[in-house]
Amino acid sequence: MSNAYVLGLDFGTNSARALIVDPADGREIATAVANYPSGQAGILLHPKDPNLARQNPADWLKAMTRCTRAAITAAKKAGEFAPEQIVGIGIDATASTPLPVDAEGRPLSEHEKFAGDLNAMAWLWKDHTAHAEAQEITEAARRHHPEYLAKCGGTYSSEWFWSKALHCLRVAPQVFEAAAAWVEQSDFLPATLTGNTKPATWKRNICAAGHKAMYHADWSLPDAAFLATLDPRLGDVRRHKTYQSAFPSSERAGGLSAHWAKKLDLQAGTPVAVGAIDAHLGAVGAGIKCGSLVKILGTSSCDMMIHPNTQPLADIPGLCGIVDGSIVPGYFGMEAGQSAVGDIFNWFVNHFDKGQRAHEPLAAEAAKLKPGQSGLLALDWNNGNRCVLVDPRLSGLLVGQTLHTSRAEVYRALIEGSAFGARVIIERFEEYGVPVAEVINCGGIAEKSPLVMQIYADITGRPMRLSRSAQTCALGAAIFGAVVAGPEAGGYETVTEAQAKMTGLKAKVDQPNPEARETYDALFALYRQLHDAFGTADSHGSLANVMKDLLALRDKVRGIGR
């Protein structure tokens, strides 16, 4: 029983996962998942407002306890293992998922006064209620602080920290005022585990700060005076309820508290890393390197790239952020992605394939179709567009239906639409000097759907590779657990060293089929035409109003929004 192990804790959209890893070789000796108990698959919805998506912070702690203990039990069963061999803990979570906390760092949702109040819950990344505020922030920053936007793609998103805080201020001032601090899920969890009850002293992570809150080493968070122009109370949040500095996950947040050590059956004092965003640690767990785009393919996609911080890098419009050190220290971390991928396929199967509600039969039918054969083309904006348009007020589109169009044809068109969206992102990276030689895929869809992988290869023209680990986010978290443990405890000095030992790729590679190229190039040109017509206001004869007007009408009829 001399081995050291590290624990990665991954907080996804619907569940938490614990992964126990041997840092020597990345061997995953045990894992367990626990679903969040509340709402619909862990998400608190509003019956009338499809933009709303909240989460109960208590769910995170319950699920963490269950999955960690289950993983430990499994590890014990699997062989020679004792929980005290765990020498470091890394944590990732979704973002931007901010929540209001009290002066002791407890979520306001735990207060009797706010019981059941959706605005006192965590505002899940996919909550788009703050779309109007995102526009306001974007416009104000364009006028007064364009540098704030330069590193986050040119547009501030409704998914992000300040939009949500500003929206809360307006729709739930009593919650807003009661908050002693606004914190990210990825900061709340390490702070809670380390028993830190002073939010002002929490080590906030640079990943969420830089990608979601316009934090930059040159200026910290945006200026309080600037935020005060949006609302004086937002300036107060900046002054008193946030932070001045942010840190990479290679730093310790602290040691595991006695309370949580007991609950989780671990050793008190075990080093806990500063948190990070799930997709970013997924990129680390997939072995991200220059030239390899790591794609986390789940309900949505996150596309991660790195670029040496010693080399110049342009501001890339439409990206979700370029942050020094947000993925691997010494590199700019870049995040792009699509607001819905698996969510679209699931939506279709759940709503339009009532008899079966299964992907496999549809995928088998769809695999028989040739590119272009259906005459269909889809835009992949059912949940808005995160990159490169950064516009949540876009929606899905399907064109080309005849009276013979089949379910399998639509299903394939949705996959193709998603792949065209992926290609737009790759082309944007390359246009700005970041070559994409291959794509390393992680996540359930990459594992389970060879059809999706082949279509992505054919449409993007890039080989599709698969991360060796099926749970790269948790593995990435474990890697940072190894780094905060340090070499003396069986861990590593640097992330790069840890990656070299602990990550790998599967042998299978989906290569682009050259026969599909001509047709898919032609279809992509049509996709771009629709993309620009519906997505950009400056194309001539633009239809950019159409989706927005439809959503505005819908919201008016439903009586939602401001």
Next chain:
Amino acid sequence: MSNAYVLGLDFGTNSARALIVDPADGREIATAVANYPSGQAGILLHPKDPNLARQNPADWLKAMTRCTRAAITAAKKAGEFAPEQIVGIGIDATASTPLPVDAEGRPLSEHEKFAGDLNAMAWLWKDHTAHAEAQEITEAARRHHPEYLAKCGGTYSSEWFWSKALHCLRVAPQVFEAAAAWVEQSDFLPATLTGNTKPATWKRNICAAGHKAMYHADWSLPDAAFLATLDPRLGDVRRHKTYQSAFPSSERAGGLSAHWAKKLDLQAGTPVAVGAIDAHLGAVGAGIKCGSLVKILGTSSCDMMIHPNTQPLADIPGLCGIVDGSIVPGYFGMEAGQSAVGDIFNWFVNHFDKGQRAHEPLAAEAAKLKPGQSGLLALDWNNGNRCVLVDPRLSGLLVGQTLHTSRAEVYRALIEGSAFGARVIIERFEEYGVPVAEVINCGGIAEKSPLVMQIYADITGRPMRLSRSAQTCALGAAIFGAVVAGPEAGGYETVTEAQAKMTGLKAKVDQPNPEARETYDALFALYRQLHDAFGTADSHGSLANVMKDLLALRDKVRGIGR
């Protein structure tokens, strides 16, 4: 047993119907339907080419025999009736549904040599294989004979006579050359029933001639020299294989032949009216009058209007024809319509509601939604656009999908899209001085779907009325049976007299709901925006290429078309 009765024979897309009517009051004493036995619901399809839709002429005769005999049997059972009381027969059929026949007027499909050859069958109205030829004819007519197009909306359709003959000439020259005549289904059937074996002497109907073949009293069919510019052999068709004059259905085609009298259990010599298009006789059976648009709502829609031929009437662009006397003698008959209505609803239910395949549950859900509530908008072009764009190379479009969009929401959006298409037609009529005060609906959908009727009322802003008869086409045919029988035999001198006695409306009226108006006006403006962007090449920043390029790619991949 002193009463006279008349028989209406209605040949629809999937079945034939016989209706026995008392001309004194329009009472329908018996009816029967017989499905066409071949293909898919009577339609011969091509596994690869969704544009192709043919029909076996033998099916018509088989179905006619079955339904006529069944109606007679039912009439006998219902009361005092003997078949010899039937004093006149009227006939309607789909159009343009041309077929090649031999020198005796027999379909070439009956010849051993062409057994199973789809090109020797009847080319069903919804066959769109001739879309390239339609463009050629349109372009040639625009240059040399714009008057040919002026009365048929400005564009010659792929659904129509000359497009199909020209396409046949190219893809099946052996069939083309073997034809002694090209005839419409609505001419073939009366000729067959009257035992006329000389196609050159058949009384061709002005309805199909004027609406589908550019026939006009001023010039007859298009000039042979003009047609020869498209192909010399098409000029030959004009010279030797068609006709010089066309007639209204108030004229007799002849008397029932002994052969068919025996087969149908009727009296030889019974007057048979010249044929007409089903929708046009449907308008007559619905009691069409000035200001009332008669809408035949079935798989597609036909929208019929009349206007006194003593008053000036502009050429209306985008209409399917303005023909003097094609509906009621003394009036210009005008035809408009949508290429797919019920077909779209059925397509959705059959393909995307696998569990139930029924309209009622979806309609019940959809009825609970408010206008605008779904955020969806659909173009109704799954089978192309017949009016006012006259373009078969258009396709369906759905925009506004989110991850929450339900089947019922899509179903309602498809109905709304269809109603917006109906409103475009109404606005076109009014723009050119033909007021539309109300809509008289006929057909299965009008009978069965109050949801469709209410949405049509709300979106068009017109009261929706229902024809009293559930089978107005057959009733219209029976009315012409009464006219060719004449007053001495218990019939009538004029169509108007017959209509006054034999037609009526139901009491129920769907009035437009004023609360829906604002939202639907806003949605209609967005529909128009998409309509013009995808449908018209001259809008700036047009997307008019998109649907066509998708269809061209599809056809290339499938290896269909020229």
